[in-house]
Amino acid sequence: MIRKIAQSVETYSSEDVIQLLDRVLPILKNESRLIKLPTSPLVFVGDTHGDWEATQGILDQFWHSTTVFVFLGDYVDRGSYQIENLNLLYELKRRYPKRLVLLRGNHESPTVNRQYGFYDAVQRTFGELSEQYWATFAHLPLASVSPHLRIFAVHGGIPEQLKSIDEINELPREVEIEHPVAFQLLWNDPQEALKGFAPSFRGGRARNFGQDVTNDFMARNNLDLIIRAHEVFPHGFHEFFDGRVLSLFSCCNYRGPIDGKAFYVGATGNRELIPIKI
Numbered sequence: 339m340i341r342k343i344a345q346s347v348e349t350y351s352s353e354d355v356i357q358l359l360d361r362v363l364p365i366l367k368n369e370s371r372l373i374k375l376p377t378s379p380l381v382f383v384g385d386t387h388g389d390w391e392a393t394q395g396i397l398d399q400f401w402h403s404t405t406v407f408v409f410l411g412d413y414v415d416r417g418s419y420q421i422e423n424l425n426l427l428y429e430l431k432r433r434y435p436k437r438l439v440l441l442r443g444n445h446e447s448p449t450v451n452r453q454y455g456f457y458d459a460v461q462r463t464f465g466e467l468s469e470q471y472w473a474t475f476a477h478l479p480l481a482s483v484s485p486h487l488r489i490f491a492v493h494g495g496i497p498e499q500l501k502s503i504d505e506i507n508e509l510p511r512e513v514e515i516e517h518p519v520a521f522q523l524l525w526n527d528p529q530e531a532l533k534g535f536a537p538s539f540r541g542g543r544a545r546n547f548g549q550d551v552t553n554d555f556m557a558r559n560n561l562d563l564i565i566r567a568h569e570v571f572p573h574g575f576h577e578f579f580d581g582r583v584l585s586l587f588s589c590c591n592y593r594g595p596i597d598g599k600a601f602y603v604g605a606t607g608n609r610e611l612i613p614i615k616i
């Protein structure tokens with residue numbers, strides 16, 4: 339099923355892509371900035387960066403069930419099949435909008451795309467279509483929450499200025515990620531043994547966040563677990579802060595082989611790291 343849709347996506351012309359983007363845009367416009375996850379089983383997927391074999395692998399493993407997929411962003415840039423990867427996810431979103439949540443990563447942005455490959459790949463393949471892709475990025479949701487499992491999922495991490503996660507719903511729909519809270523949701527990293535927030539090696543307005551502010555944030559927002567992506571780990575995952583923050587990386591190929599992982603949470607809360615098979 340997934341493989342069949344992928345085969346058709348692979349042959350898309352620029353007219354097919356324009357039609358796909360036209361159809362997915364109103365679906366994304368209709369979603370809130372903070373997605374409230376359903377009570378179905380969930381599979382969280384970290385960065386895929388154009389590794390559409392990994393994307394197909396994880397979709398294949400769970401598509402037959404009632405599982406809802408939560409993709410944590412960074413679909414494009416760097417990998418060999420970035421256009422195919424994004425088009426496949428958009429095609430599934432168009433056909434089955436309730437089966438997957440597509441969060442925004444820091445790579446779903448014009449400035450980053452001009453530097454890391456997506457802009458050039460689109461120019462090469464379709465000519466002038468980047469603007470249409472970027473128009474959809476503005477509407478990708480910024481985070482999601484499962485109130486009954488007390489899980490918060492986001493690409494980067496906790497922003498300095500965010501008190502309640504409900505404020506995420508008020509964040510603007512921007513083509514560039516300008517708003518400081520949105521920026522830090524998509525760019526920040528956890529750091530062990532850090533108190534509060536500190537400047538990040540990523541530069542600009544990104545921050546590292548420590549365990550103390552994480553604990554405060556989780557207590558304030560009634561959370562038990564934060565699932566995020568944004569960093570490469572050779573085994574596909576890393577636990578921070580005594581397991582309260584789980585970082586996922588779901589590529590199987592990223593400058594060499596990686597043991598990409600996804601994370602399954604059953605309806606009753608049972609949890610399991612899932613090796614991605616390609």
Ligand SMILES: [Mn+2]
Pocket residue numbers: 385412443444445493567568569
């Ligand atoms: Mn990232």
